[in-house]
Amino acid sequence: MSNHETSQPNEFNILHELEPVVERELNRHEAIADLWHPHDYVPWSEGKNFYALGGEDWEPSQSKLGEAAMAAMYVNLLTEDNLPSYHRVISNTFGRDSAWGSWVDRWTAEEGRHSTAMRDYLIVTRAIDPVELEVARMQQVQRGYSSGDKSPLDAVAYVTMQELATRIAHRNTGKEAEKDGDVLADRLLGRIALDENLHMLFYRNVGTAAFEVAPNEMMQSLAKEVRGFHMPGMESIPNFWPKAKTIAEAKIYDLDIHAQKVVRPILKHWNVANMPGLTGEGAKAQEKLGRLLDNIENKA
Numbered sequence: 533m534s535n536h537e538t539s540q541p542n543e544f545n546i547l548h549e550l551e552p553v554v555e556r557e558l559n560r561h562e563a564i565a566d567l568w569h570p571h572d573y574v575p576w577s578e579g580k581n582f583y584a585l586g587g588e589d590w591e592p593s594q595s596k597l598g599e600a601a602m603a604a605m606y607v608n609l610l611t612e613d614n615l616p617s618y619h620r621v622i623s624n625t626f627g628r629d630s631a632w633g634s635w636v637d638r639w640t641a642e643e644g645r646h647s648t649a650m651r652d653y654l655i656v657t658r659a660i661d662p663v664e665l666e667v668a669r670m671q672q673v674q675r676g677y678s679s680g681d682k683s684p685l686d687a688v689a690y691v692t693m694q695e696l697a698t699r700i701a702h703r704n705t706g707k708e709a710e711k712d713g714d715v716l717a718d719r720l721l722g723r724i725a726l727d728e729n730l731h732m733l734f735y736r737n738v739g740t741a742a743f744e745v746a747p748n749e750m751m752q753s754l755a756k757e758v759r760g761f762h763m764p765g766m767e768s769i770p771n772f773w774p775k776a777k778t779i780a781e782a783k784i785y786d787l788d789i790h791a792q793k794v795v796r797p798i799l800k801h802w803n804v805a806n807m808p809g810l811t812g813e814g815a816k817a818q819e820k821l822g823r824l825l826d827n828i829e830n831k832a
């Protein structure tokens with residue numbers, strides 16, 4: 533581990549110092565991650581041709597899902613669909629070399645499974661308008677996703693929250709679909725949520741190591757990312773806000789869940805409030821994080 537008292541860590545050094553941890557975490561992840569297959573989760577016998585092949589096109593009455601579950605499926609799937617952009621962004625941030633690059637590729641392959649599984653499921657069960665979905669996917673992927681100007685530590689802080697948020701959103705969407713009578717959707721989204729949980733654990737463990745290697749820098753990154761957090765689809769998914777409102781009203785994901793189930797447990801796990809030995813901007817960021825959490829809770 534570096535001597536952060538005497539040397540100023542830069543991005544390259546931090547990536548390099550965290551490399552053994554990334555390798556360890558990648559190995560741990562690969563040892564416990566299940567290989568599962570999207571086709572096992574899709575009720576193919578419910579499928580029918582669409583008009584182009586002599587059947588009927590989609591109409592709303594064919595969906596079992598209510599408005600909230602449908603809005604959440606739309607946002608969740610489109611969020612997974614923008615993977616080409618996320619891959620580009622995190623590959624640029626963490627690099628193509630070493631265990632970092634191997635992790636980025638492994639993560640990408642797993643995330644790709646999520647959109648495949650969800651799309652097959654939603655189209656076969658006619659749970660959602662396939663035309664709206666495809667038009668939105670085209671627009672979104674062409675808009676692309678930019679993470680702004682994130683350093684590697686910013687990115688670690690952000691994705692730890694993002695993976696946890698995604699796990700919760702998938703889980704609650706499954707529960708909402710189950711209320712609408714769609715039990716298989718819950719099974720599929722529960723499976724995806726397990727993957728998101730492992731992704732969160734990977735990044736959270738890397739974050740723990742980052743706090744050891746560069747505590748002041750990591751604290752500043754975390755404060756920046758907690759303050760600026762938004763879901764990746766906010767700027768790129770067509771019609772995002774009305775859907776987000778519906779999702780929040782159904783308590784699938786809202787500011788209160790974000791504060792209580794995402795930000796608070798992560799700050800607690802990293803011992804943010806009581807971390808000793810911070811100096812300068814790091815100490816200021818630590819103080820600011822306490823206030824930020826209060827602000828989010830007040831807003832919620």
Ligand SMILES: [Fe+2]
Binds near residue numbers: 612643728
């Ligand atoms: Fe995913």
Ligand SMILES: [Fe+2]
Binds near residue numbers: 727731
């Ligand atoms: Fe994930």
